[in-house]
Amino acid sequence: MSNVWTIARRELNVYFSSPIAYIVLAMFSLIFGYFFASGVAFFQSISAQAAMNPGMAPPMNVNQFVIQPTLGNFTIILLFLMPMVTMRLFAEEQRQGTIELLLTSPVTDYEIILGKWLGAVLLYGCMLGLSLISMAVLFLYTRPDWKALLAGYLGMLLIGSSLLAIGAFLSTLTKNQIVAGALTFGLFLLLWVLDWVSQYSTSMVGKVCSYLAMPPHFEQFTKGVIELKDVVYYLSAIFLGLFLSKRSIESMRWKA
Amino acid sequence: MIQVEGVSKRYGPHQAVRNISFEVERGEIVGFLGPNGAGKTTTMRILTGFLPPTEGRAVVAGFDVMEQPIEVKKRTGYLPENPPVYPEMVVDEYLDFVARIKGIRGPEVAQRVDAALERTSIGHVRSKVIAKLSKGYRQRVGLAQALIHSPDVLILDEPTVGLDPKQIIEIRELIRSLSGEHTIMLSTHILSEVASTCHRIIILNQGQIEASDTPANLIARLQGGESVQLEVDGPAAEVAAKLQSVAGVDRVTRGSDVAGRPTFTVDSQRTADIRAELARAVVESGWGLYGVKATGMSLEDVFLKLTTTDPVAEGSEGEAEAAVAAEEN
Numbered sequence: 001m002s003n004v005w006t007i008a009r010r011e012l013n014v015y016f017s018s019p020i021a022y023i024v025l026a027m028f029s030l031i032f033g034y035f036f037a038s039g040v041a042f043f044q045s046i047s048a049q050a051a052m053n054p055g056m057a058p059p060m061n062v063n064q065f066v067i068q069p070t071l072g073n074f075t076i077i078l079l080f081l082m083p084m085v086t087m088r089l090f091a092e093e094q095r096q097g098t099i100e101l102l103l104t105s106p107v108t109d110y111e112i113i114l115g116k117w118l119g120a121v122l123l124y125g126c127m128l129g130l131s132l133i134s135m136a137v138l139f140l141y142t143r144p145d146w147k148a149l150l151a152g153y154l155g156m157l158l159i160g161s162s163l164l165a166i167g168a169f170l171s172t173l174t175k176n177q178i179v180a181g182a183l184t185f186g187l188f189l190l191l192w193v194l195d196w197v198s199q200y201s202t203s204m205v206g207k208v209c210s211y212l213a214m215p216p217h218f219e220q221f222t223k224g225v226i227e228l229k230d231v232v233y234y235l236s237a238i239f240l241g242l243f244l245s246k247r248s249i250e251s252m253r254w255k256a
Numbered sequence: 257m258i259q260v261e262g263v264s265k266r267y268g269p270h271q272a273v274r275n276i277s278f279e280v281e282r283g284e285i286v287g288f289l290g291p292n293g294a295g296k297t298t299t300m301r302i303l304t305g306f307l308p309p310t311e312g313r314a315v316v317a318g319f320d321v322m323e324q325p326i327e328v329k330k331r332t333g334y335l336p337e338n339p340p341v342y343p344e345m346v347v348d349e350y351l352d353f354v355a356r357i358k359g360i361r362g363p364e365v366a367q368r369v370d371a372a373l374e375r376t377s378i379g380h381v382r383s384k385v386i387a388k389l390s391k392g393y394r395q396r397v398g399l400a401q402a403l404i405h406s407p408d409v410l411i412l413d414e415p416t417v418g419l420d421p422k423q424i425i426e427i428r429e430l431i432r433s434l435s436g437e438h439t440i441m442l443s444t445h446i447l448s449e450v451a452s453t454c455h456r457i458i459i460l461n462q463g464q465i466e467a468s469d470t471p472a473n474l475i476a477r478l479q480g481g482e483s484v485q486l487e488v489d490g491p492a493a494e495v496a497a498k499l500q501s502v503a504g505v506d507r508v509t510r511g512s513d514v515a516g517r518p519t520f521t522v523d524s525q526r527t528a529d530i531r532a533e534l535a536r537a538v539v540e541s542g543w544g545l546y547g548v549k550a551t552g553m554s555l556e557d558v559f560l561k562l563t564t565t566d567p568v569a570e571g572s573e574g575e576a577e578a579a580v581a582a583e584e585n
Contacts, residue, residue, distance in 0.1 A: 006356040010342075017344055101340035101401070104304040105357045106329040253307060 003111040004118060007102075011089070011119020020088075021123055024081055028127045035073040036134040039066040062144040063224065067135075071152045071222040074131070075215050078163055079188050085123060086167025087181035089116045090245075094175040094252075103253065113168065113245045120164045128156055148224025155221020158234035159214065163188060165241025172248035188214075257282045257409055257439040258303060263312035265298050265463075272298040274463040275312070280456075282408075285435045287450030288443035290460035296443035297337065299460070300411050303441065304334040317408045330359055333407040333438075337414045339398025343387035347378065347397055350386060351404060358405035372400040376430065392423035399430065403438065410434065412442040416449060428453050483551050484522045484531055485511070490543030492518040502537050504530050517546060 015021035043065040050060060093099040102112050138144055170187065171180040195213035197206045210216065214237075217230040258280040265273040273295040280286050288296045301307040303316055305325035314321045317331035342350055351369045360368055373379045376396040381389060386397060395415065402410055415431065416424045431453050434440060444450060450457050451471045459466040459474075467474060488495045492510060495518065499508045504524045511519040524530050531548050538545045 002361070003357060006353065010353050013349070014342070014344060096340070096342065097336060097338045098340045098342055100306060100334070100336045101354070102357070104306050104329055104332070104334045105354075106326045106359050107357050108326070 003107045004115040007107070007112060007115025008118035008122060011116055012122050014088075015085075015119070015123050020084070021126070024084060024123070025126060025130060028077055028081060029130050031077050032070075032074060032131050033134060035070045036066070036131075039070045040138075042069075062138060062142045063148050066138060067144060067149055067152060068222045070134075071156065072219070074156065075159060075192075075218055078160055079192055080185075081127075082124075082160065082163040082167055083181045083184035083188065085120050086164055086171055087177045087184060088171065089120065089168050090171040090249075091174055091177045091180040095177075099252070103249075109246050109249045110242075113242055113249065117161075117165055117168050117242060117245075120168065121161050124160045124164060125157075128153065128160075131156075145224065151224045151226050152221050154226060155218050155230070158221075158231065158238075159218050162234045162237035162241065163214075165238040165245075167241075169241045169244040169248060172245050172252070257284075257317060258441065259313075259315040260299075260303070261313045261315075263299070263302060263309045263314055265295070265302060265307065266310045272463055273302075273309075276460075276463070276465050277312075278458055278465060278468055280439055280441060282439055283436050284456060285431070285440040285442070285454045286456045286458060287454035288441065288458050288460055289445065289447065289450050290443075291445060294460040295463040296460055297413055298463075300334070300413050300441065300443060303409075304332055304411055305329050306334075330405070331407050332409045332411060333402030333405065335398045335402040335410075335412045335415060337417065339394050340401070341386045341394055341397055344385065346383055346385055347373075347389075348382045350397065351400060354401045355404050360405055368404050368406075372404040375403065375434075376400040392419050392426075395419060395423070395427065396430075399427070403434065406437070408439060410438045410440045412440065414444055415442055416444065416446070424449075484524070484534060485547070485549045485551055486520045486522065486534060486538065486545070487514055487517055487547035488520065488538055488543050488545055489517045490538070490541070494541075495538070495543060496520060498537055498541055499534060502530065502533050504533070514546075517544075521551075 015024075043060075043062065046065070047060065050058075090099070093102065103109075135144075135149060139146075166187065167180075167184045170183045171177075173183065174180050191212065191214040193213075195210040195216050198210035200206075201209075211233075217233045220227050220230055258278075260279070261277050262275050263273060263277070264271065264275050276295075276299065288299065290296050298307065302309045302314055302321065305316075305321045305328045308322055316328045319327040319331070321328050342353075345353070348369065351372055352365055355365045355368050370379075373382055376399050378393060378396045378400060381393055386394060389397065395418075399412075399415065402412065412431070416427050419427060428449065431440060431442065435455075442449075442453070454471065456468065456470055457474060458468045486499070496508050496510060499505060499520060499522055502522075506523045509521045509523075511521055513519065522530075522534060529550070531550060535545055535548055
């Protein structure tokens with residue numbers, strides 16, 4: 001386990017000793033902040049309307065009007081930023097030849113993979129940490145349901161971690177970071193739009209496709225609902241990504 | 257310390273290593289010598305547990321590389337052809353990381369880092385970013401990385417490639433100083449390197465072991481006698497005939513002329529020195545003798561003889577020797 005931590009810590013060091021972490025965190029904060037501000041502005045405007053005709057007002061709460069749409073939009077940021085976090089994970093090691101150092105050290109393949117993935121997850125954790133600043137503002141002026149928010153953050157952690165696991169796998173496939181990045185972005189985009197199929201098809205294929213799509217599983221979390229099937233979906237995605245990485249590294253040994 | 261039994265490695269249809277077997281004793285420095293593509297790197301990667309062999313068995317430090325790779329990796333240090341360094345890391349930070357993934361924990365990490373820095377004399381660049389170091393220093397960082405966990409076995413793939421002459425000498429001295437406490441296998445295609453650093457040479461060619469012996473023995477074995485070069489002022493054909501008639505002479509080869517005078521290479525089977533007899537034969541015939549030089553076969557010749565695949569060398573043994581003799585001139 002301490003090997004995993006050693007590798008994760010190095011990954012985190014790389015992110016923070018290069019511009020990657022700062023750019024990713026800055027872009028994330030900017031866009032997340034914009035989504036959040038729009039949510040708040042919208043909430044304000046309808047609050048003002050509700051104040052003018054109290055009788056017509058719908059039941060209002062911050063969770064539904066601010067947090068839920070902000071978190072819903074938040075996944076779009078992941079679609080673009082996560083490939084930039086994962087594309088270097090293994091591609092860079094292969095290009096520099098440092099993968100040989102890892103593979104000839106007394107650590108198992110799983111320790112290497114878990115370490116690298118954990119490093120990326122920790123950077124993602126920093127992103128989530130920054131987003132909490134916006135939420136803290138919300139708590140200063142309103143009374144959101146913190147349990148629902150917590151469920152939302154669990155969902156955010158799960159969806160991000162599964163994207164990072166899949167991205168890590170795609171990064172094992174090539175020495176070229178751009179290739180890894182393009183593959184990752186392409187696959188993520190596909191996972192985003194896969195549920196379009198359900199709009200015109202009710203066949204088995206349609207059902208499978210819409211099940212595989214990533215964002216629909218996140219929806220319940222934004223409402224503050226933790227459903228087992230969604231948790232299972234994300235955990236399976238994480239497992240699949242890490243397992244495929246392991247297989248890919250094994251094949252690297254046979255081919256090298 | 258290292259036992260390799262019948263190891264082969266295939267990449268699809270390409271056979272990189274064919275059924276090789278050898279052993280390396282504790283504290284020995286063994287050099288792998290061979291042209292590019294001979295299977296040196298593949299063999300070394302198998303020994304480090306990086307590549308599984310297609311067939312055969314390799315035991316390093318008492319553990320099978322296939323069955324207990326982690327145990328093998330704990331006891332081997334490996335320097336690949338390109339030092340596996342992270343360019344964006346500081347030397348200290350990098351060695352700290354390597355020490356930890358090699359299984360060192362706690363306060364020992366800092367001690368080992370200091371020891372490795374001292375051993376490879378790179379203490380003064382410890383707080384520099386690796387990307388900013390010269391090739392020679394990067395190579396030393398690579399070496400420091402390989403020996404940080406004081407492994408029983410050190411495997412160095414072309415440790416001096418790309419270095420300037422001064423750096424090469426320094427690295428060789430460093431490698432020599434490491435023998436005894438470590439068993440070292442190094443690969444190279446530079447002959448003087450193995451001659452100056454190794455106790456034993458294994459010559460690999462096309463994935464097979466062509467020879468395995470000490471540098472001195474290899475030369476002696478292939479040479480099979482002395483070879484003398486003469487420069488004579490006289491009619492070439494007659495001189496050759498006269499030289500041939502001297503007792504103990506095996507073969508006389510005419511070399512290129514020097515200032516209009518023919519030169520000859522005389523091979524003898526005897527180990528006794530025949531230079532005096534050759535000189536007498538020339539002088540007694542009334543020709544001018546301008547030079548007599550005994551030339552031992554160099555390691556270069558041995559290497560060429562063992563690894564050349566051109567038709568001349570593949571023909572009879574005599575022809576191969578003629579080819580070597582021609583190259584000398």
